[in-house]
Amino acid sequence: MALKPKIAVVIGSTRRTRFADKPAQWMLRQARSRDDIDVEVVDLRDHPLPFFDEVASNAWAPSQSPEAVRWQETVGRYDGYIFVVSEYNHSITGVLKNALDQAYVEWGRKPFTAIAYGSMGGSRALEHLRGIGVELQMVSTHAAVHIGGADFFAVSPMGGNKPIEEFEANFLPSAKAALDELVWWAKATMAAKAAEA
Numbered sequence: 001m002a003l004k005p006k007i008a009v010v011i012g013s014t015r016r017t018r019f020a021d022k023p024a025q026w027m028l029r030q031a032r033s034r035d036d037i038d039v040e041v042v043d044l045r046d047h048p049l050p051f052f053d054e055v056a057s058n059a060w061a062p063s064q065s066p067e068a069v070r071w072q073e074t075v076g077r078y079d080g081y082i083f084v085v086s087e088y089n090h091s092i093t094g095v096l097k098n099a100l101d102q103a104y105v106e107w108g109r110k111p112f113t114a115i116a117y118g119s120m121g122g123s124r125a126l127e128h129l130r131g132i133g134v135e136l137q138m139v140s141t142h143a144a145v146h147i148g149g150a151d152f153f154a155v156s157p158m159g160g161n162k163p164i165e166e167f168e169a170n171f172l173p174s175a176k177a178a179l180d181e182l183v184w185w186a187k188a189t190m191a192a193k194a195a196e197a
């Protein structure tokens with residue numbers, strides 16, 4: 001059994017002028033500073049999925065779209081996920097919702113945490129994501145990183161466009177808690193699956 005969970009930082013916005021890279025890279029650095037996980041970036045830009053057009057989710061029927069199958073293979077490579085969550089009209093982006101819908105089997109019984117951002121720290125979007133995660137049989141951490149309020153406007157390109165590092169004292173405790181919980185759940189679910197096998 002592989003003891004070191006393999007974790008993906010999933011970038012949930014694909015628009016050309018996205019802010020997402022800044023929080024993704026900051027969170028990647030926090031995750032890579034630990035020795036108890038292996039972390040990679042999974043960018044939805046590298047997975048140009050069609051809008052869902054299958055007869056059913058892949059829990060019920062194999063997907064026909066080659067991009068969907070490739071995406072499922074990517075999702076399946078990881079033991080847990082760190083979603084980079086932008087808030088669009090109080091929810092997650094359409095592109096992330098579509099990507100979540102295009103796999104089922106591969107998400108199940110795996111944990112996720114998030115770095116979310118927006119005026120309210122992306123908290124409404126993350127709550128939607130948590131509900132979706134329940135349906136996908138995933139487990140959410142309690143802790144997550146929220147970049148909101150004055151911090152968000154200081155680091156966003158629409159505002160001060162300052163480096164996140166200038167404000168990271170505000171985010172480091174929640175990043176550590178989120179990653180600690182993610183590792184705990186990843187090891188627990190990996191062990192449970194290995195015992196079942």
Ligand SMILES: Cc1cc2nc3c(=O)[nH]c(=O)nc-3n(C[C@H](O)[C@H](O)[C@H](O)COP(=O)(O)O)c2cc1C
Pocket residue numbers: 013014015017018019020021086087088089090091117118119120121122156
């Ligand atoms: C269509 C759209 C809807 C948005 N809705 C919200 C919102 O409900 N709450 C919020 O805090 N920010 C909202 N924003 C602002 C985004 O949080 C901000 O633009 C952020 O940078 C988007 O993430 P991205 O740059 O990584 O795509 C919205 C932005 C767009 C483009």
